[in-house]
Amino acid sequence: MEVDGVSFNLDIGAGPDDNDSDAETTTASQNIIVDIRDVIGFKRWRGQRKYKGPTWKERLRRFNDAWGELIDELVDEFIRWKYSTPQSPTSFPEESNGWEFSINVVDIHNLTREVTIHRDSDTKAAIALVRAGYLPASPVSPSFAVSLRTLELFYTLRLFKPNLSVEAFAKTVCHLYSIPYRRGHRTALSDTFDIYLAILRKVNAQVAKELGHNTPDYRVLHSCPPCNYELEDEPPLMFTRMFVADGNNSLKRMNGVGKREVSDTRVFGESDYYLTEEYVNTFADEVKSRPLSKNAVDDGEEEEEFEGDWIDEVHGDPTDGAPDTELPECTKNWKAAAHDSLKKMWSAFRESGYFATACRHGFVLWVVDMIRSGELAKYPLAMVAKALKVFGPRWMFGYDIGCSFSSTIRNSSLGPEFEEKGCRTCVNAFHGYSHCALCQQLFHPLNIVGMGLEDLETLERLFSSSNQLGAITRYMSSYRRRVFIDLFLQQWDRDKYQNLATMLHNNYLQALEILDNEAPSFEADLHALNITEEDLETYLADETRHLATLGKETEEDLHAIAYVDLLRKYRDINTSYENASTNFRLHIPEDYQFMSDATSYTSNLSETRKAETRRRFLSEQSSQVLFELTQMEMAMGISRRWEPSDPEYMQAVEYINTRKYRKALERLHKLVVQRLFELHKMNLSNTGYKMRTHISNALQRRSKAIKNAVKAYNTAAVGLNPPRDTLDWSKVSHYTFLDQFNILQDTRHSVFDQPWAKPVNRTLMKQRHRIARAREEIIRCNVEIRRLHTSIVDEDKHFETVLAQLVDSPILGPVTDYIRRRQAVNSLLLARINQTYQLEGFSGERTPGTRKGTSNMQHSTAFPPPQTTDPGSDVGDDEDDDEFTEEMDNVLDFMANISLQ
Known part of the structure; x- marks a missing residue:
């Protein structure tokens, strides 16, 4: 065909099944018919796109609806194909002949290219294909199908190699078939695999129903027997269960360009791992956001520069509502504990990762997508709320900022129930060694009675494994991303169950x-x-x-400072009052000038009134200060008012004069002690390389704070009279023992x-x-x-x-x-x-x-007879499982x- 000198080659052939009923006569060729008027109008296009017929979004919706109408029948046929004994091909009556059809197929096992499918007039093409062991790429008038065995192979490979993409498998199939790869092959295989997974989910739901595994929260309450299968007459445990929460930002998903809507609007709601976005958002405003403060002396770090667009959807961070925390240092060195304005996400991503919880044995409890943000407070709060609803009392909640997050829980609506059930939080063992020394005393698992040897670093292992999904889920639709994450989590739990013992x-x-x-x-x-x-x-x-108490002024010091200030103020006011009363105009001013009687009287009267007003003002001020002074003496238990010659008075005055120096010295002392105690942990013989590196990075951040504290100390020391000795940072940074800090002996x-x-x-x-x-x-x-x-x-x-x-x-x-x-x-x-x-x-x-x-x-006991094994042999490694040949004979036979x- 030639239009306006342009040649077009339109290959419009008949479909594979021209004898179908009206409902199935829509062939693949009809979907690509080119309207000649559109072709002619192509040269006159002026920048406005014209859509003829339904949009791609509408066509995709119809496509999915058509599959939805067939899914139950496909499930029944799939069960018959997979679990029934092989039978001879079904014979159809003679009058039904002519309904068979040939179709292009992919079968990686025998590399078949085309098969003939037999059916009768009442059997739909898609149903007949599944009965024969193939799954079509289209629910109506299919022209291409993939064998169920091929899909089963891809499904199995994906279970154990999560980063195996559909594109990679499609290229493998094309290579085996000796044909060049095209993008349409990946699309057809992906669409077919979606339906295959939907069929498997339906089958698994039926199995769960027959086994009684379909009750609410069944997986969370039964997947981990060591956590949930409580027995009669067993010893009581301090904590009934332990689980941990954390966020991972590797599984980001790109957002749509501009305001363009995604065509695939399906919502994957069949996973019992995911908490809904609506449920999580109910905790968005549970606690008030902390004010952003910068204190160079406290954190000693420069703010990281960022270039890009920010999204304003933030609802507080995990340390919101905790301004009274006793561990402010722990809220500065963690991304999860950063201020909410610093935890926004680029607009290029919609899902910026996922937040998960898992028990100490590795079983995943719940996950939720983090939407355009980092680890906001609503994510762990939603997990805590769900745990309070599902679990019993006295459980331990691990979090890498569990120290400050405990205050967030107490200041939320969950606080009363959390306290009533005797639950508490802690920090993970690996992360905990980089928290401040006081935090480690209170929240590190090693220092908590009842924790055992649990490190609560389960999610680090989960995230390390799930990061494989990042490369293939980055550009997926929201539906497919959740499908693949759910598939990964199911296999993760199966592996954890097999590894339980x-x-x-x-x-x-x-x-x-x-x-x-x-x-x-x-x-x-x-x-x-x-x-x-x-x-x-x-x-x-x-x-x-x-x-x-490190780095803090004592209440006695603060009271003494306030009392001495009042004494000074009272004495100064009394002195001024006495001068105003006794020395009133008793001497002739040096600038005296002779004036007339009238002028002199008026001027003297004005001066007298001013002096009297000042005397009265000083009297009233003296009475007020005396009242405050008396009250403070009663509160401090002072029976006799301090005089300047008293030892208490002189000690307080000395502290006032050196207060800035003392505060700088106490601050330095606090940081030095913490650093040395943490260095002691870093040098422990049982500390692994990765933990040493992690602790070292945290100490480097703390060293910046020490460096700033040294600067503040040197400034205050030089300002004293006489000046005190200063410190050289190049030497301080290499001190490893407390006795090297002789200057610290001056602290209280x-x-x-x-x-x-x-x-x-x-x-x-x-x-x-x-x-x-x-x-x-x-x-x-x-x-x-x-x-x-x-x-x-x-x-x-x-x-x-x-x-x-x-x-x-x-x-x-x-x-x-x-x-x-x-x-x-x-x-x-x-x-x-x-x-x-x-x-x-x-x-x-x-x-x-x-x-x-x-x-x-x-x-x-359900055990075979005990085998003679060497009790000293190393049986803890997975590689040693092959040595249990005698114990595994019955399993292999089975x-x-x-x-x-």
Whole structure:
């Protein structure tokens, strides 16, 4: 065809199924028919785009609605195809012949290019394709299909390689088919994979219903047996559960260009991991935002420059509502604790990441998208509110700024219930070592009774793994991004369940090692130093009180300053009053001039009135100051008014004269003590390289504050009379022991004579906590291992009941597949539990118990006969699983009998 000298080659062919009914006669070719009038009008286009027919957004909506009408039938056919025994092709009556059709397909297993699908007049093309093992790319009049086995392979690869993109897999298929890759191949495979995942979600929902796993919050309350499967007569735990929250900004998603709307408007609401945006926003204004303040002496850091557009959607940060926190330093060194005006997000992104919570065993509880912002207060508050609703009392909430976030909770509407249930917050162990010294005493897991050896760094491992999704979700639609994140989280939880017994086994070994190796030497050191564990606990309490007063003026000093100021003011006023009363015009001024009688009288009268007014004013002011002075004397318990010759008066005057110097010295003292104590933690023998690096970065930030404190101190020292010695920062920065800071002996809060400041005592204090936490970990592991053992035994009995009820049900196949996979994993868990029971130092029950709220039942151990293993062998690593050949024979035999479709 040629129009205005321009040639067009329109390849419009017949569809693959010309005999379809009216509802299915819309062929692929009809979707690309070119209107000749549009072609002719192309040369006359004046900048205004003309749309003919429905928009792409409308066509995509119709496309998805058409799939929605077929999804239930597709699920039924998929179950028959995957779980039924293979049968011969269905034969159709002779009068139905002619409804079969040929279609282009992709099958990575046999590289088939085209197949013929048989059907009758009542069977839709898409249904017939699924029955034959293929999934079409279009719900109506399909011209292309992908084999279900190919989609299953891609699904499985994505489970274990989350960053495998649809484009990469499409290129792999094209390579195997020896055809060049085109973008349309990726689009067709992506659309087909969407429907495949929708079918799987429907199947999994039916399986969950049959197993009784579809109750509200079932996953959160049952996915982790060690957290949830409480037993009768088990030892009480200080904290019923521990979980941690944090945000990750790697999974950003690009926003639309300008005001352009996204065509794919689907909302993925089938995930029980995600909290809705509406629910989270109810906590947006729970606490008032803190005022932004800059104090170069306090933080010692320069504000980072930024170029770009900011989004104004902010609702406070996790430390909002906490201006009275006793740990202001901890709200300055963390992004999550930064002021809300510094935590906005570029307008290029809509979702700037996701905020998640997970239990100590790694199971994800809830996640929520962070919308155009960093870690605002509403995200962790929403998690706390959900936990208060779903969980019982006395749980521990870990957060990298848990110290300051505790004040945020107390100042929100959640505060009363949070306190009533006996819940509390802490900081993660890895992040906690870079918090200030006082914060570590109060909020670090090592110093909290009942925490065991838990570090609460679960989410760092989760984020490290989920970062693989960043490259492929950055430009996805919101719907597909959530689908892929949900898919990743499901597999993450499955992996965590399979690793449960190994994780508890390793924790047990770690605790036993501490008790076997450190406890004897600890007792010997105590005996050698002639101190007790109670003494160490007293040292810790003294250190906490001392650190809380560092850098602060005492109330006695402040009262003395105010009292001396009032005394001075009172004396000055009395002196002025006496002068005004006794020396009134008793001498002739030097500038005296003779004046007439009338002029002299008028001038003298005016001067007299002024003098009398001043005398009366001074009298009233003296009475007022005397009243204030009397009140302060009563409050301070002063029986005799201080005189300038009294020692208390002279000491207060000296402090006033050197107050600026004292304040600078106390500030420097505080920072130096904290830095040295944190350096002590950094040099511990058990501190790993990554933790050392993390602590080192935090100390570098604190060193900037020390440098500014040294400058302030030198300025104040030079201003004294006589001047005090100044400090050289180049030398101070290399000090590693308190006795090198001789200048600090002049402070009122000196630590030189404190027993807890001695390095040997500090090492023993930390060692005592490690041993105490190890004993707590043994108790918790005994409880959690038995819970896991009991849940496996009870679950196996439940499976038997469910299978007996589904003998003739079409859903028997998917349920059986789920149960077989679960039982195979449970066999691995039982083998590891049995290995833990055989440990020489194991002190728990070796038989399953009875779950709370259930009738007493006799349980079998469900274990194979104990194997002879070397108790000293390293069984904590995943690589050693292959050595358990004797214990795994029954599992391998079981898995060998599983038929693969």
